[in-house]
Amino acid sequence: MIRLIGYFFGIGAVFFLGVAAVVALYLGNVTKDLPDYEVLNSYAPPVTTRVHAGDGSLMAEYARERRLYLPIQAIPDRVKAAFLSAEDKNFYKHPGVDVSGLFRAIVTNVQNMGSGRRPVGASTITQQVAKNFLLSSDQTIDRKVKEAILSFRIEQAYSKDRILELYLNEIFFGLNSYGIAGAALTYFDKSVTELSIAETAYLAALPKGPSNYHPFRKAEAAIERRNWVIDRMVENGYVAKSDGDEAKKQPLGVTPRNRGSYLFASEFFAEDVRRQIIEKYGDNALYEGGLSVRTSLDPRLQVIARKSLQKGLLSYDERRGFHGPIKHIEMGSDWGVELSKIDALNDVPEWKLAVVTGVDDAGADIGLQPRKEASGKVVEERVTGRIQADDLKWAYRSAKGDRKTAKSPQGVFEIGDVVYVEPTENGDSYRLRQPPKVQGGMVVMDPHTGRVLAMVGGFSYGQSEFNRATQAMRQPGSSFKPFVYAAALDNGYTPASVIMDAPIEIVAGGEVWRPQNYGGGSAGPSTLRLGIEKSRNLMTVRLANDMGMNLVAEYAERFGIYDKMLPVLAMSLGSGETTVLRMVSAYSVLANGGKQIKPSLIDRIQDRYGKTIFRHEERTCDNCNANDWENQEEPVLVDNREQVLDPMTAYQITSMMEGVISRGTAAGKIKVDREIAGKTGTTNDEKDAWFVGYTPDLVAGLYIGFDNPAPLGRGATGGSLSAPIFNEFMQSALEGMPVTKFLIPEGMSIIPVNRKTGMQANAGDPDTIMEAFKPGTGPADVFSVIGGEEYATPEEILRSSPQANQAVTGGTGGLF
8 A cells, every 4th residue: 555655645745746747838938028018117107287277277189098197195095995895806915916816816817717708807906917018918828827927026116106096007997098097087077086985986897998988888788897996896895885875876977078178279389389399299199198298378369369360350241141051951840969969160159050940030940059978869858939030130130241231131041041149138039140251360469478368269279270370371461561660760860760662663574563551542651650640651661762671671570570671662561471470570579668678378387297308488596496595686577579669669669659559540440448559450452451459568460351361342441340359358458457558678768759840849730649769869940851852941842842832731541
């Protein structure tokens, strides 16, 4: 017996050694090419880039994988408990592989053989980290063995909290969200600290298979799985039974977060920031780098700018007539279904799509587009309303070019027409609306820093993503003239210098150019001030010709209006193409006393670790960080910006543009209770209408025009179209802002002069204006005319020149 036992023991030992050798050989082959788990030390997953407004409001997020990385200390215990209950309740006890859990899974799978049920897994959180970070998802024995070996090694190298942190920040939750922080925002628009028991349990249910528990397509399965997780949380002592029972009664409550821009009216601004980041750092930095971007956007000013420009565009467009319905649908028993299929302008929430269900002489009955849930499901409700005849009279005229005029609403609508409507102020009816064909762009800037405070790139981002504030190249027309005059004032001319306003012929290349004033006519000898206030083309051409266009081009490039300006006389009237952003930046130099600025939409960019990698503010303060007070001088912020224009010149041109508003082409259009300067602009054939203006602390500019330049119509000037928009913006924007004045540089003389002749006036003389002169300059003693052939006294000029006599006695001339 002993010999037999020894015999079997020997066979068993040999067998065991053989199996051990095979296992050792197998493990040797498996482990020889195991990935290095030390890469987990430098784990830097793709993280969402977040863009914020100047006040910290979230504007937009950009990511390929919507993830926000959270350290384990920032993850609430309830969230940890939910995932431990759902995935690995023994996580803090096992060495990487849960042997008891593995045994239970084997038994369960044996029992379920032949049942068609999916095999039960037993992967621990550590094993899932090993798989997700270091291995593939292949369902093979080799991969499972590698996973187990790596799990043991990971457990030896890292703490349990570090492993759980990696897991909770890496896993995929569906809806393109990764990591618990990203999932909380994506599914519930909440931070992880705000999640309820039910919400936490649902998120913990998702890693097993997000598509299997989709909140809308498979809501029943999602609730069943969520409730299972809640039961496990109760069973493991993380949640009281009463709280668990209450949580299971709750609906899923999933409210997917909007994508793109989150801050109202900021779409154009956010898109321009996105393009700038890609240009500066590349796609990967934007979509994976986890950047934190603080922009210069002022949400209050942005809303005001949007409202002002939209109102102006709609006002012009409605005066042109009705474009017709958006679409026509067949009116069946359930018109709501067909209406719900039409996409509305989602960034114009004031408007709603409606279908005409009836029409009579007094108005039209409408049915509003049914609401949609976040899932896209149409909410079964019908809301009806009515458009009164008084709220659609503007549509009696057709804008299609056929000059058709209706007599009543019955001539405007047919049943089944789909149109936009907006609730009236009293809320008991609706007003007919239409997306305008005309477009425009607007920029608001801080002149002291170049920070862009607001930007509107068109009527609606949903209608067109083209940003007319930064991308549209348009002719600035007469809004360019202040820079011609600034060049003159900086080079020996004064606001009282007199230029001949009379017909002129320019011969170049065998062709004759005969510029004209807007509306025709001319006023004879006139001061620079009168020339810019009344926007005289003929005077501007003569002035530019007298200075030389090379000088004008140098100043235009110095102000950043053009990169390279063609030095031809036509450019003095603003015939070159530039952008609203560039024009507003140039006017900011005039507003801040001649300091060069760099327009910027971005204040600061930080990387994922919080390190600042870009800052717009370039001014320095050497003594701002003193540790102790030792009676030293107060720190001074050193302004190292280049002085591109004499501060005295900047004040002179500002004073002259104050006259544009009080007496010139914008007279009566700007009604603001503080000092303000500005200039109108209208291009040939009235294709673009501009206005750019400023207070000492705020600059705003805009243009209106068709995307494919076409005449806006007779009388469609910067003064009539754009100045009222600027006025509406400024009236609201300046509320609550401190009242400031344009500072007169030290050393300037304020002398009374005759506004027409530019010569010094006596006390009590009519038509006298206080004019600013630089040291060593003043009103002329002899009446000299730039562009004239003789120099004489005013009396001689008046006797010999009907045009001069007309200028002094009050001549005519068009606005431009």
